[in-house]
Amino acid sequence: MTATQDRPATEIGKDRRRKEDQRLITGRTRWTDNITLPGMLHMAMVRSPFAHATITSIDTEAAKASTNVVAVLSGKDFGDELGVCINAWPITPDQKTPGHSPMPADRVAFAGEIVAVVVARTAAEARDAAELVDVEYDELPAVVGIKKALTDEVLAHPDLGTNKSALWVFDSAEAGTGTDVEAAIATARTDGIVIERDYRQQRLIPAFMEPRSVVVDPTGEQITMWSATQIPHILRFALAATTGVPESKIRVIAPDVGGGFGGKLQATPEEWIAWAVARRLSRPVKYTETRSESLMAAHHGRDQVQTLTLAADKEGKVTALRVHLDADLGAYIALVGGGVPVLGAFMFNAIYKFPAYRFECQTVLTNTTFTDAYRGAGRPEATYAIERLMDELAAEVGVDPLEIRERNWIKHEEFPFTTVAGLEYDSGNYEAATALAKESFGYDALRAEQKERRDRGDRVQLGIGVSTFTEMCGLAPSRVLGSLDYGAGGWEHASVRMLATGKVEVVTGTSAHGQGHETAFSQIVADRLGVPFEDVEVLHGDTQVAHRGLDTYGSRSLVVGGEALVQAVDKVIDKARHLASHLLEASQDDLDYADGKFTVRGTDQGVAIQELATATFTGHNYPDDMELSIDAEATYDPVNFNYPHGTHLCAMEVDTETGAVKMRKYTCCDDIGNIINPLIVAGQVHGGLVQGIAQALWEEAVHDEAGTLVSGSFVDYLLPTAADTISFDVQHTQEPSVCTTNTLGTKGVGEAGTIASTPAVVNAVVDAVRHLGINDIQMPCTPERVWRAIEDSRAGGATETPPDAMPHFAEGEANQDSTDGAGQ
Amino acid sequence: MTKIQLTVDGASVSDDVEPRMLLVQYLREKLGKTGTVIGCDTSNCGACTVHLDGTSVKSCNVLAVQADGRTVTTIEGLADTAEGELHPVQESFRECHGLQCGFCTPGMIMQAVDLLGENPNPTEEEVRLGMEGNLCRCTGYHNIVKSVLHAAEGAKA
Numbered sequence: 004m005t006a007t008q009d010r011p012a013t014e015i016g017k018d019r020r021r022k023e024d025q026r027l028i029t030g031r032t033r034w035t036d037n038i039t040l041p042g043m044l045h046m047a048m049v050r051s052p053f054a055h056a057t058i059t060s061i062d063t064e065a066a067k068a069s070t071n072v073v074a075v076l077s078g079k080d081f082g083d084e085l086g087v088c089i090n091a092w093p094i095t096p097d098q099k100t101p102g103h104s105p106m107p108a109d110r111v112a113f114a115g116e117i118v119a120v121v122v123a124r125t126a127a128e129a130r131d132a133a134e135l136v137d138v139e140y141d142e143l144p145a146v147v148g149i150k151k152a153l154t155d156e157v158l159a160h161p162d163l164g165t166n167k168s169a170l171w172v173f174d175s176a177e178a179g180t181g182t183d184v185e186a187a188i189a190t191a192r193t194d195g196i197v198i199e200r201d202y203r204q205q206r207l208i209p210a211f212m213e214p215r216s217v218v219v220d221p222t223g224e225q226i227t228m229w230s231a232t233q234i235p236h237i238l239r240f241a242l243a244a245t246t247g248v249p250e251s252k253i254r255v256i257a258p259d260v261g262g263g264f265g266g267k268l269q270a271t272p273e274e275w276i277a278w279a280v281a282r283r284l285s286r287p288v289k290y291t292e293t294r295s296e297s298l299m300a301a302h303h304g305r306d307q308v309q310t311l312t313l314a315a316d317k318e319g320k321v322t323a324l325r326v327h328l329d330a331d332l333g334a335y336i337a338l339v340g341g342g343v344p345v346l347g348a349f350m351f352n353a354i355y356k357f358p359a360y361r362f363e364c365q366t367v368l369t370n371t372t373f374t375d376a377y378r379g380a381g382r383p384e385a386t387y388a389i390e391r392l393m394d395e396l397a398a399e400v401g402v403d404p405l406e407i408r409e410r411n412w413i414k415h416e417e418f419p420f421t422t423v424a425g426l427e428y429d430s431g432n433y434e435a436a437t438a439l440a441k442e443s444f445g446y447d448a449l450r451a452e453q454k455e456r457r458d459r460g461d462r463v464q465l466g467i468g469v470s471t472f473t474e475m476c477g478l479a480p481s482r483v484l485g486s487l488d489y490g491a492g493g494w495e496h497a498s499v500r501m502l503a504t505g506k507v508e509v510v511t512g513t514s515a516h517g518q519g520h521e522t523a524f525s526q527i528v529a530d531r532l533g534v535p536f537e538d539v540e541v542l543h544g545d546t547q548v549a550h551r552g553l554d555t556y557g558s559r560s561l562v563v564g565g566e567a568l569v570q571a572v573d574k575v576i577d578k579a580r581h582l583a584s585h586l587l588e589a590s591q592d593d594l595d596y597a598d599g600k601f602t603v604r605g606t607d608q609g610v611a612i613q614e615l616a617t618a619t620f621t622g623h624n625y626p627d628d629m630e631l632s633i634d635a636e637a638t639y640d641p642v643n644f645n646y647p648h649g650t651h652l653c654a655m656e657v658d659t660e661t662g663a664v665k666m667r668k669y670t671c672c673d674d675i676g677n678i679i680n681p682l683i684v685a686g687q688v689h690g691g692l693v694q695g696i697a698q699a700l701w702e703e704a705v706h707d708e709a710g711t712l713v714s715g716s717f718v719d720y721l722l723p724t725a726a727d728t729i730s731f732d733v734q735h736t737q738e739p740s741v742c743t744t745n746t747l748g749t750k751g752v753g754e755a756g757t758i759a760s761t762p763a764v765v766n767a768v769v770d771a772v773r774h775l776g777i778n779d780i781q782m783p784c785t786p787e788r789v790w791r792a793i794e795d796s797r798a799g800g801a802t803e804t805p806p807d808a809m810p811h812f813a814e815g816e817a818n819q820d821s822t823d824g825a826g827q
Numbered sequence: 828m829t830k831i832q833l834t835v836d837g838a839s840v841s842d843d844v845e846p847r848m849l850l851v852q853y854l855r856e857k858l859g860k861t862g863t864v865i866g867c868d869t870s871n872c873g874a875c876t877v878h879l880d881g882t883s884v885k886s887c888n889v890l891a892v893q894a895d896g897r898t899v900t901t902i903e904g905l906a907d908t909a910e911g912e913l914h915p916v917q918e919s920f921r922e923c924h925g926l927q928c929g930f931c932t933p934g935m936i937m938q939a940v941d942l943l944g945e946n947p948n949p950t951e952e953e954v955r956l957g958m959e960g961n962l963c964r965c966t967g968y969h970n971i972v973k974s975v976l977h978a979a980e981g982a983k984a
Contacts, residue, residue: 020921020922020924021921021924023929024920024921024926024929025921026929027926027929027932028902028913028917028920028921028926028929028932028936029862029902029903029905029906029913029917030860030861030862030863030901030902030903030933031862031903032861032862032864032929034861034864034930036861036864036865037855037861125856127845127852210964211928211930211964212866212872212874212928212930212931212962212963212964212965213864213866213928213930214865214866259928259929260928261864261928261929261930262927262928262930262964262965264964293868294866294867294868294869294872295868295869516928517927517928517929517965518927519927682924683924685924685969685970686924686927686965686966686970689966689967689968689969689970690927690964690965690966690967691967692967693967693968694964694967716867716868716869716871717867717869717871717872717962718869718871722871722962722964723968724958724959724960724961724962724968725954725955725956725958725959725961725963725968725971725972726955726956726958726959728955728967728968728969730951730969730972730973731967731969756967
């Protein structure tokens with residue numbers, strides 16, 4: 004137990020290679036689909052091909068007669084024990100919320116909804132028999148697209164009487180955080196600048212690499228569910244709340260989970276059906292979706308129409324921002340559902356000093372796959388809107404996009420700063436991040452090249468895009484969530500177990516699925532407790548091991564879960580001090596703790612934390628007034644969000660004859676406070692960037708007029724490949740603006756890249772062709788759309804986005820819903 | 828049912844299989860080689876990549892019966908993990924943080940080994956094109972490309 008001597012001086016800030024990797028690079032993995040239990044049965048789902056239909060009959064006889072089929076069940080075979088899929092965030096008291104059965108017996112509301120389940124001895128036999136289930140439907144008219152839904156001519160759920168679910172409003176004048184928006188806009192119309200734009204956030208699919216999978220074992224005293232989920236604790240609560248099984252009889256395990264990006268932040272119909280079937284048959288069951296099922300029925304993300312008005316004075320100083328969103332929830336209001344656009348409500352004003360702000364969000368129901376969180380959740384939409392608008396304002400004023408931002412942003416000496424949306428930004432330094440990003444990017448040289456190419460009339464034009472983003476993350480202060488009517492808190496829990504041999508077990512309520520918590524949390528404990536990095540074992544993702552937790556999403560694990568861990572470690576040290584004082588026969592006041600050891604000041608006497616752990620195991624010698632343990636746990640509820648920010652710069656080349664776009668360079672300088680592991684942070688940034696870039700250039704989930712998903716496989720839904728992307732220039736400021744509301748000074752980084760990159764890329768594409776009279780190209784900026792924008796402009800027409808590549812949005816003109824050309 | 832006999836990760840194995848069974852299903856369901864995973868149903872993602880007679884294939888795109896009499900290497904047979912001795916490409920993915928959730932990683936590593944076998948000294952562009960058939964959602968490919976280039980550098984040293 005002298006290993007403390009071998010410990011590096013400091014773990015935090017070190018680019019430790021990940022503890023997780025050994026098993027992942029050798030194939031010794033425990034994905035849910037790898038789990039096989041004795042007598043386990045396999046399920047296959049029968050899904051509706053119609054977006055909206057009444058189920059008139061289900062004939063299961065042929066399927067039941069198939070070899071090795073054990074059961075074929077539909078919605079009418081179950082009662083309340085099937086439970087319901089919950090919406091945990093009704094955004095207004097009068098929100099219209101359709102009932103959401105995991106397997107409806109009467110009516111389906113989107114294509115891909117489950118109407119029956121086949122249970123067989125093998126997965127292949129279950130799938131074969133699912134083909135034999137004969138379902139009769141009476142097709143109903145389906146509503147697809149936001150604009151059509153708003154007319155209420157066709158209803159997604161006829162019994163609700165409307166497709167409009169909820170209207171959520173924030174107004175700075177009413178809230179007392181700012182002045183009146185309408186007055187400011189009126190002033191700007193006569194004596195300033197008003198920029199009015201409609202932007203489209205296309206529908207996206209999270210597309211985690213591991214398809215969702217669930218195993219339920221009803222044998223034993225507790226019913227155990229393994230699921231490819233981000234949220235084992237929330238699942239356990241929701242199962243108890245909706246299926247009548249006591250929470251104490253439920254164990255949920257998230258084993259190795261292959262990515263989530265918000266897509267596995269859900270209480271899914273598939274999980275609830277597996278739960279009910281296992282209980283009904285008293286046998287373990289497994290369900291693993293195909294990729295096609297995943298794209299069709301796992302929740303989608305984004306899908307908003309943004310109607311925006313920005314007012315400024317003649318010098319480009321912003322005076323007001325008015326935002327109206329229409330957000331497509333799909334067929335049901337999913338777990339967080341309508342809350343996702345509301346998470347953006349506080350971020351449209353971004354880093355700028357708007358005196359007046361109004362935000363409205365109208366959520367609508369359609370007969371499409373339900374939508375929910377996707378990496379960034381609300382904040383990428385807000386950042387896209389404001390960062391696109393700031394470029395438009397710069398063009399209007401005739402100054403560099405960075406100059407217009409600098410005229411409006413919060414200066415570093417003005418922190419803490421209370422924004423017009425009512426948040427207190429604790430720290431930030433936009434000047435420093437921008438200066439470093441500009442230098443690393445070679446901003447001035449690229450601007451010079453851009454001018455040279457323009458002057459020369461080069462066929463390939465260069466565009467430079469800027470995005471100076473911030474976000475609110477680290478979800479979240481529980482009281483704030485309560486004030487927004489969210490159904491849970493935002494705290495996190497951690498415990499530290501000091502084992503007899505001196506090893507340390509750390510239990511966290513966060514649930515990693517690729518983030519590297521085992522490594523980063525080990526570094527935190529190693530430093531704080533003074534034990535070797537290798538001696539720390541991080542346990543997570545099992546509700547019987549980590550009994551308390553709120554899981555992983557919203558860039559919360561380090562900033563909330565890590566802080567809980569710090570507090571638990573501090574309690575261990577406090578308890579150990581009492582024991583050390585007894586064993587060393589010294590006053591607690593005379594003890595120093597450093598490098599994992601208590602020493603008596605002014606002597607060479609000391610005792611290591613590992614020895615104290617052993618002493619609590621033997622129990623041979625300890626003070627009378629001490630409970631025989633130095634283990635500790637802590638629950639941390641953050642007092643504020645945290646506000647990472649950064650400056651992202653993107654150079655795009657646009658071929659003006661073909662519309663082809665090519666990324667030339669991408670530099671970002673993110674200020675995320677203190678960094679625990681720079682290697683992991685860089686990985687988070689790289690991956691986030693590509694997801695944001697993919698929204699700008701490639702990805703779009705498209706439903707046709709009948710509500711059928713036409714981008715329902717990886718052939719049609721364009722995930723970027725290595726050949727589509729470039730290597731990135733990732734920077735951080737030397738002296739970061741540390742978070743002032745947590746001990747570690749850290750800010751979230753999981754979503755930053757995705758939030759920042761989309762507008763940087765689109766700004767760059769538009770910048771490349773702005774001199775041709777173009778001020779917008781709708782996402783994804785496909786070569787065809789870019790080419791059409793250029794052609795239209797040359798023909799003297801408007802710069803509306805062409806309809807072909809975005810069927811359910813454009814009909815003749817931009818920002819109208821249509822499905823013309825879907826799937827072509 | 829058709830009887831097949833093949834070598835998988837150095838072991839001789841034989842089973843009766845349905846003619847329609849995919850190689851990846853055979854590996855996972857019959858042999859318990861769950862290190863090889865299934866990420867899609869259209870052979871786009873490459874998560875199931877293994878070596879068939881030393882060449883990378885997407886094992887969802889090969890029938891088990893087509894592997895009869897041949898040699899298959901999976902991520903689990905790439906190195907003697909019991910000894911803790913990793914293949915240089917595995918080591919390189921760890922060194923360069925070329926993985927996050929790790930689901931695509933077995934396929935990525937198997938493809939990278941094949942790529943470097945054919946072209947031991949690739950440019951970044953060649954790595955990007957050579958890895959194009961394998962999808963990753965976590966890393967943005969930056970560190971995957973770096974891992975492959977790092978492995979190539981290591982082989983030269």
